[in-house]
Amino acid sequence: MLPPLKPIPIKERLSVIFIERGEIDVVDGAFVVVDCGGERVRQVLTHVPVGGVACIMLEPGTRVSHRAAALAARVGTLLVWVGEAGVRVYSSGQPGGARSDRLLYQAKLALDDDLRLKVVRKMYAMRFGEEPPQRRSVEQLRGIEGARVRKTYQLLAQKFGVTWKGRDYDPESWDASDLPNRCLSAATACLYGVTEAAVLAAGYAPAVGFIHTGKPLSFVYDIADLYKFETVVPVAFKVAAAKPAMADRAVRHACRDVFRQTRLLERIIPDIEEVLAAGDISPPAPHPEAVRPALPNPESMGDAGHRA
Template identity: 40%
Template sequence: MTTISQRGALTPRRLTRTAERVSFLYLERCTVHRDANAITATDAEGTTHIPSATIGTLLLGPGTRVTHQAMSVLGETGAAVCWVGEHGVRYYAAGRALSRSSALMEAQARQWANARSRLAVARAMYRLRFPDEDPAGLTRHELLGREGRRVKACYRAQAARTGIPWHGRQYVPGDFGAGDPVNQAITAAAQCMYGIAHAVVASLGCSPALGFIHSGHELSFVLDIADLYKTEIGIPLAFDMAAENEEDVGPRTRRALRDRINEKSLLDRCVDDIKHLLLPPDANSVDGPGKDQDMVMLQTDGNRHVASGHNHGEVSWW
């Protein structure tokens, strides 16, 4: 009988292209196992077989157990695996990135390493958040000042819309109950948005640490991306939840934000925004040739690349 260890690993040519996969699959309260090259999800209602090669990202929610054999086949088929909270609201951990290409990571590093391009990306992020303003020519200090004023104005506008008294943003790290209900809702919404942004950043193979606005933290880029949707989604929803009922405002905000994220297809939007920010307008899509291949190159002079797996000791490149 053939055992798992004796099965040959799937080659890139036999894998389903990322563009043709289900973007993500969420499972909760079940046991994830393996049957040949499929994974199975078993719960009280029975067992469901899922072709592993058709999964882009597998989100494992509360109550899930996953076997070593299941993780093995998911790794072979190039699926990303993330451990998340209920309905994917919070991000806890992940396995490999969804992409086999380093294109986005390299683009992020290039943009981050140059002071001018890093500022250009920061301006582009501001433009995504506030499309009615043109941040061209603004310094970092001016960007931060304008962003702060816009966020304060958003708080005041939402307070006026919902009729909630607003006395300013109050957050004590480690003490969620220290703030009033609306501040608790804002904190809950922000934490959920950080989890969503972290899951997307990890799945794309980007570095969570190389931020363009935030700096000095292992999740700087995650905070950058999450903030893109703060004034549009997070803050208004938090005020709605606080105005609806002050009881259990944290859990209700997380559930409402989960539904809003699904309604607005925010995961897809995050992916598009990250590509827009990091890749030049005329760049080939990272889903292009080589995306689903184990293509490893070597760098040589003149920003050129040569094939790996060869001895280049006798080769002259000029």
């Protein structure tokens, strides 16, 4: 009998891969993509080291078996069903799950206006490398952030020689956007995928945000913004300047490389902890009358949010 699978920590994994036009299954215990190859008689199997990948994006044309989805969940790999070029998320399979202690800690910080402001100020400081102005509300900090973001887009467009008319895209109509916006959409989709995988692995809730609210991935957007202009936005403008025939594919390859170069997966979970620690409160202790697990979870190699 094989020993139970143990999730690998996010920091030791590959970042993200995309799969399109294939059937995903488990063959001889391995996660594979089955390509029937049109008129070819023999199937082509592509093995995917699922336990060593943080996030797998499934594009239109993919089919996933029950065994494959179960294996991905056991090893803590996030499956995300996306639209063309990854610009629209339809659904995701949660590989871990919010731990109650960390979820309550996150929610307490988000619900208290003073604590939330401390966390937002920390996010601002980490993102821009300087302390934000004093005596500013979250709404005022968002306004300052928005102005800096628009200016950064303009500067990067000038640097790479790209015509920039502003951030404008329609997820319902991929081809209606200009090339720079399509590249930015594809690049941010990669970043959001690996960030969501890290948020879940750390045991937090993607929907409980501090700057962004009202979306299923609000906290993912908060954390991803810490790295966006260091990683994927320059990549998107660089690819747009080159005008490749398959821009979305070129963007994915470039994002994969920049994630590795910046050691992004090693940084996300520690940065989440640092951001939330700005609230200067401790995670709540269990209630005295709470019932402890009858069978404690076994020791795991994975992160705190991974299911043992």
